[in-house]
Amino acid sequence: MAILPIVEVPDPRLRQISQPVEGVDDDLRRLIDDMFETMYAAPGIGLAAIQVGVPKRVLVIDLQEPEEEGGDPVRDPRVFVNPEIVAESDNEVPYNEGCLSVPDQYAEVDRPDRIRARWLDRDGVAHDEEIDGLLAVCLQHEMDHLNGILFIDHLSRLKREMLLKKLTKQRREQGKRAA
Numbered sequence: 001m002a003i004l005p006i007v008e009v010p011d012p013r014l015r016q017i018s019q020p021v022e023g024v025d026d027d028l029r030r031l032i033d034d035m036f037e038t039m040y041a042a043p044g045i046g047l048a049a050i051q052v053g054v055p056k057r058v059l060v061i062d063l064q065e066p067e068e069e070g071g072d073p074v075r076d077p078r079v080f081v082n083p084e085i086v087a088e089s090d091n092e093v094p095y096n097e098g099c100l101s102v103p104d105q106y107a108e109v110d111r112p113d114r115i116r117a118r119w120l121d122r123d124g125v126a127h128d129e130e131i132d133g134l135l136a137v138c139l140q141h142e143m144d145h146l147n148g149i150l151f152i153d154h155l156s157r158l159k160r161e162m163l164l165k166k167l168t169k170q171r172r173e174q175g176k177r178a179a
């Protein structure tokens with residue numbers, strides 16, 4: 001397994017539309033393993049293939065939620081190949097989202113609190129399930145990546161520009177420290 005470099009804004013690859021996967025094979029599983037390793041190392045709870053520069057409709061998610069509050073995170077890796085949302089609730093809830101491609105920046109985004117999704121897992125087995133809570137938020141965020149959409153696109157223009165300015169400033173300061 002390998003940790004892959006994460007593509008960050010304003011890299012135009014993040015705006016690409018990812019292509020459907022034609023078959024779940026060992027090459028794809030190798031990519032999935034690398035994506036998990038990259039996500040855990042970052043650390044993050046979700047990663048789309050395009051965030052490591054691969055324009056395929058593949059996502060990995062692990063909410064790493066502890067079984068009890070304050071407990072150690074429990075790994076619960078989930079793979080979504082060719083995911084599709086087939087239904088969503090009218091009720092939207094805000095969640096303070098971040099993204100490994102927009103490092104250290106967070107903002108509240110409203111999304112449907114419950115969705116029904118279809119996807120294939122790492123063995124190519126089809127799933128059709130209702131999803132809610134943080135997994136629903138995360139899946140919708142990651143699915144946006146497959147269509148070239150970032151969470152900052154859901155913000156007002158003013159908020160988005162402020163957030164990107166903060167990121168530029170932060171990068172400049174990190175560059176100074178490194179120099």
Ligand SMILES: [Zn+2]
Pocket residue numbers: 098099100101141142145151
């Ligand atoms: Zn993201």
